[in-house]
Amino acid sequence: MITTIGAGVGAARLLSGLMLARPPEEITAVVNTGDDLVLHGLAISPDLDTVTYTLAGAVNAETGWGLTGETWRAMQALDRYGGQTWFRLGDLDLATHLYRTQRLSEGATLTEVTAEITTAWGLELRVLPMSDDPVRTMLTVEEGEISFQDYFVARRHGVAVSAVRFQGAEQARPAPGVLEALARAEAILICPSNPIVSIAPVLAVPGITEAVTARRENTVAVSPLVAGTALKGPADRLLAELGHEASVVGVARLYAPLAAALVIDPADAALAGAVEAEGMRAVIVPSIMSSPEAARRLAEAALAAAGSPEAAG
Ligand code: FO1
16 A cells, blocks of 8 residues: 545645556555635535545646636636635536535535545545544734635635644544554655644644654655755745755755655755755656656655555566
C-alpha cells in the first residue's frame, strides 16, 4: 500500500501520477479537511472534492477546483436575494454538497460519504478525510482571526498572516483506516501541498504525526516550492510570514522529523547540500507536473526514494 498525505491541487496532481505508477486499489490518500466549511447549511469539503474531481478527470482545469462545464444559475438566483455568493458553488458542484449534507444528517460519517462519492465517480483508490471530527484552520490577520475560506477566497489570501491554528484538532480522532494506512504503507508520500495550511492540519490530528515519524525511513516529501515560490497558492508567503525560510531548506526544516528524503526540482539543485544539512536526503527530480507523464515520473522517483520497489511489470 502507498499512503499519501496532502490536499488540493498539489495532492491531486501527484496522485494522478501515482495512479499511473501503481494500481489505484493500492493507494490511500489521506486528505486535509481543515478547509471545510458550512455555508447555506451545506457541508463543503473543498480538498476532498478537488482530489475527487481531479482524479475523476472532471475538475475545472482553469481553477483547479469545482467541476468542468459548470453553470452558475443557483448563484445568479441567489444574487437576487443578496445571498452569499462570494464562495462560488456551481450548479453541478452543489449536488455534491447537497448529497454530503443529507448523508451526514442521516448519521453517516464523512469517511463513509467520501467513499460513496469517490465510488460514484468511479475512483478505485481510497480517499480518507484526515478525521471525521470537525477541524477548522483559523488564521490570525491584522483584524483578528478569520476562517480559512475567508482568508483564501474572500480576501484572495492577500493579507499577512501572523498565526495559524487548527480549531478542534486536539479533540479530533484520525478517521478510521488512517493510522493503519500509515503503519502498513510500503511508502508514505507527503504531497507538494502547502506545508502550513494543507499538511500541518493533517499532522495536527493526534496520532498522525507519530504514525508518520514511526515510518520516517519510508516517508518522502515532495517540495511544494520550486526556486522559492509555490506552484499554486500562498505557501511561499505563509512560510515567510510565519518565520520560516521560503525555500526547499525551510521546507526541509519543517519536514526533517517526518521524512527521510525531500524531492526538489533541479532549479533548487544548488540547495541540495543545505537540505541534507537539515537531515533529509535531497532527491533532485523535475517537480513541475505539467503533464501526466511528468506526474508519473515524479511519483515513481518519490516511491524509489521511499525504498518502495519498482512497479511490478
Ligand atoms: N476558490 C476560490 O478562489 N474562489 C471560490 O469561489 C471557490 C469556491 C469553491 C467551491 C467549492 C470548492 O470545493 C472549492 C472552492 N474554491 C474556491 C477553492 C477552495 O477555496 C480551495 O480549493 C481550498 O480550500 C484550498 O486549496
